[in-house]
Every structure is written in structure tokens, then in C-alpha cells.
Amino acid sequence: MPAVLGADLEVPVKGGKLVGYANLDYAASAPCLEPVSAAVTAALPAYSSVHRGAGYASQLTTARYEQARHTVRAFVGARPDDAVIFTRNTTDATNLLAGCLPADTTVVVFDTEHHASLLPWARSVRLAPPPFPGEAVRIADEALAGIDGPKLLVVTAASNVTGELWPIAALAHIAHRHGARILVDAAQLVPHRRLNLTALDLDYVAFSGHKLYAPFGAGVLVGRRDWLSDGEPYLKGGGAVRSVGAADAADQGTDWHDDPEPRHEAGTPNVLGAIAIAAACDALSATGWTAVEREEERLITRLRAGLAAIDGVRELSLWGPDHPRVGIVSFVVDGYAAREVAEALSGEYGIGVRDGKFCAHPFVRHLLGTADGGCEDGTASAVRASIGLGTTEEHVDRLVEALRDLTTRR
Numbered sequence: 001m002p003a004v005l006g007a008d009l010e011v012p013v014k015g016g017k018l019v020g021y022a023n024l025d026y027a028a029s030a031p032c033l034e035p036v037s038a039a040v041t042a043a044l045p046a047y048s049s050v051h052r053g054a055g056y057a058s059q060l061t062t063a064r065y066e067q068a069r070h071t072v073r074a075f076v077g078a079r080p081d082d083a084v085i086f087t088r089n090t091t092d093a094t095n096l097l098a099g100c101l102p103a104d105t106t107v108v109v110f111d112t113e114h115h116a117s118l119l120p121w122a123r124s125v126r127l128a129p130p131p132f133p134g135e136a137v138r139i140a141d142e143a144l145a146g147i148d149g150p151k152l153l154v155v156t157a158a159s160n161v162t163g164e165l166w167p168i169a170a171l172a173h174i175a176h177r178h179g180a181r182i183l184v185d186a187a188q189l190v191p192h193r194r195l196n197l198t199a200l201d202l203d204y205v206a207f208s209g210h211k212l213y214a215p216f217g218a219g220v221l222v223g224r225r226d227w228l229s230d231g232e233p234y235l236k237g238g239g240a241v242r243s244v245g246a247a248d249a250a251d252q253g254t255d256w257h258d259d260p261e262p263r264h265e266a267g268t269p270n271v272l273g274a275i276a277i278a279a280a281c282d283a284l285s286a287t288g289w290t291a292v293e294r295e296e297e298r299l300i301t302r303l304r305a306g307l308a309a310i311d312g313v314r315e316l317s318l319w320g321p322d323h324p325r326v327g328i329v330s331f332v333v334d335g336y337a338a339r340e341v342a343e344a345l346s347g348e349y350g351i352g353v354r355d356g357k358f359c360a361h362p363f364v365r366h367l368l369g370t371a372d373g374g375c376e377d378g379t380a381s382a383v384r385a386s387i388g389l390g391t392t393e394e395h396v397d398r399l400v401e402a403l404r405d406l407t408t409r410r
């Protein structure tokens, strides 16, 4: 397994002692992989402008940037003519696509989505959380059948709240039967599972580098070129235009690129971010998905079994304990607000987890059965532990023991 930076990080706990940090917050932002850091360090001495310099360093940096695009294309199994656009993150990618939808497109989206996939759309139909996966397909089918004009189905591949895997192949099939397209939010899938856009027949996928062990500020939107070629350039400026005419010309003669990559990547791109993502893709592919999945499955099963054995800890799940999931588990602890649990885990045990509603307010409210409550309302929140490369059995066991301790105090 490739190593992560910070595996030996020590953090202070109550009483001033230092302990090894148990990072169980990968779903928010994963640590940097060593090969990613090495690739960025190696690119830095020749760091120079991209697409705008004849100098050797510019040529080299441009080649590295474009190579990163090829690597990402292969990593997600994209079709040869799909666009691969570097963005800031998943949120940026979904917003970019939102700006390129044909006029009057209706977006069908589940209430279980992360806000990045729930909110960018001008016109959307929101579907209630389905009680089982087949029902997700059925209600999407029904909703799409009732819509005229262009339509897009938006769905996450793996939930950032429960880790549960969604039936994206079946949803893609349904979408296409109704002449719709599908965007898959793969932010929580790609660090854990192989994705093959072509085999799954997906139209668009989006993900973030910082969740894929590449925390250098880049993300990706991959997918069909036509909407992206016709859409309004996401950023207007240098690089997105072939030429700009004189001020007295009727339309000022701006000739925008049709190719989605230059059209939507105006300004100096985040080269190091792109190189970092490509290095993470290479490292994961070289490790092999079977090994990555097997180790993660072992640890998440251990963690969930540990949680299930503690009275007063309840795991959140939409589709039940046996539904396949990635290395993410959210839970509530009787008698504690989520923030209190997260603070105690950090302050007393050196464990990092996330608490709150994980930018998925409607979904977390649904799972908790609460009517409302803002982000600051700890009773309407949950705790999330998430794992990945670099997670150890000791981290998992420390969390379980800490929660056992906490529950016996009240």
C-alpha cells in the first residue's frame, strides 16, 4: 500500500501528553499520499507557465499538465472523446456543468445528495430518500417519464453520510431510456473503488483531488463534450478565446474556443493540483483495487462490528446494515451531542472525526428523523468516521474503545 504523509503525526491530548494522531476523517479530506507529494516536488523545479510559453520549462510543465488529463481519462475509464476539465473541486465541477445545461433542462436529484450535487441547478425536481435501492430506480424512472425537454439525473455513487453505494448502472440505464443524461458525483467513490465511466454508461462524473489523497486544490469534471462546448465559458479570460476583436466591432469579435477544456479553463490553471491528482490515480492503479478494497473492507467491518457492540451507539443507514458501502460510517451516541463526542475524541484520545450534517442537511435530517435544526444544533447532527490508505487497526480499535468509555460515563 502506498504510504500517506503524516502517518507519524503526534497531537496533544488532555493533560499535555502527545499521542499518535488517529485520522478518521478521510471523507472530508484525505491525507496526501507519498507518491503524490513526490510527483509535485519533482515537478516544482521546472514549474512554469502552461499553454503560453516557448521556453523549455513551459513546454515541460504544459506536457505534464496535459499528461495529467490523459491519466485522469484512463483512471475513470472515459470514452476517447470525453472532455476532461480540471476544476477546483467537485462543487466547482457540478457548478460548471450547471452553467452548460441546455435551456430549460430539468434536473432530477435525490434529497440524499451532498449540497454540491443538490444545489447548483436552476430547475430541479427533488426526490425523497428511497427506502431501498430498487425504489431509487423506480422513482427516478417515474420522475424522468413526467418531464419534457432536456433532463439530467444527478446521483452520488457513494454517500458521504452512510458510505452506501448507489445503483448507478441501473440509474444510468433508466436515465437513457428517457432520453436524459446522468451526472455521477464520484467524490466519495474514487478513493475507494474503481470507476469505469464507459462500462457504466455514465455521461458525466465529478470528483475532488483532496479526497483522493491529492490535496493541491484541483478537481475534475469528465464527460460528453457537446453541452460543454455549447455552454457559456465558465470563466471568461485569457486561454478561453482564440481571438478578441476591436471594441468598435458589433460583438467585439470575441471568438471563444469550442473545445471544452480551454473554453472552461481560462486563466492560469492549477498545474500542481492536476499533477497531484494524476499521481494519486497512478498510485491507486499501481496498488490494485482488489488490495485497496480488501484492506478497507477488513477495517470498516471491524469498526462497524465494534460500534454495533456498544450500547448507546447507533449507526445511520438508509438501506440497512448489509448494503455494500465504502469506508464511511456515521453514528449518534445517546446522551451526547455530536460535537461533544467529536471534541472528546480529539481532546482525550487524539482521534479526528467529523461531526455535523456533512453538507447533506436534508439527508441527515431524514436519517435522524428530525424536523429541523441548523448546523449548530448538535442534537440534529451525527458523528462520522471515515477511513482509507494509512488507516490502521489501532486507529479503529482506539475509536471503539473511546466510544465505549464515553457511553459508560453517562
Ligand SMILES: Cc1ncc(COP(=O)(O)O)c(C=O)c1O
Pocket: 027, 028, 089, 090, 091, 092, 114, 116, 117, 156, 158, 159, 160, 185, 187, 188, 208, 210, 219, 359
Ligand atoms: C459526495 C460529495 N460530493 C461533493 C462534495 C464536495 O466536495 P468539495 O468540497 O471538494 O467540492 C463532497 C465533499 O464532502 C462529497 O462528499
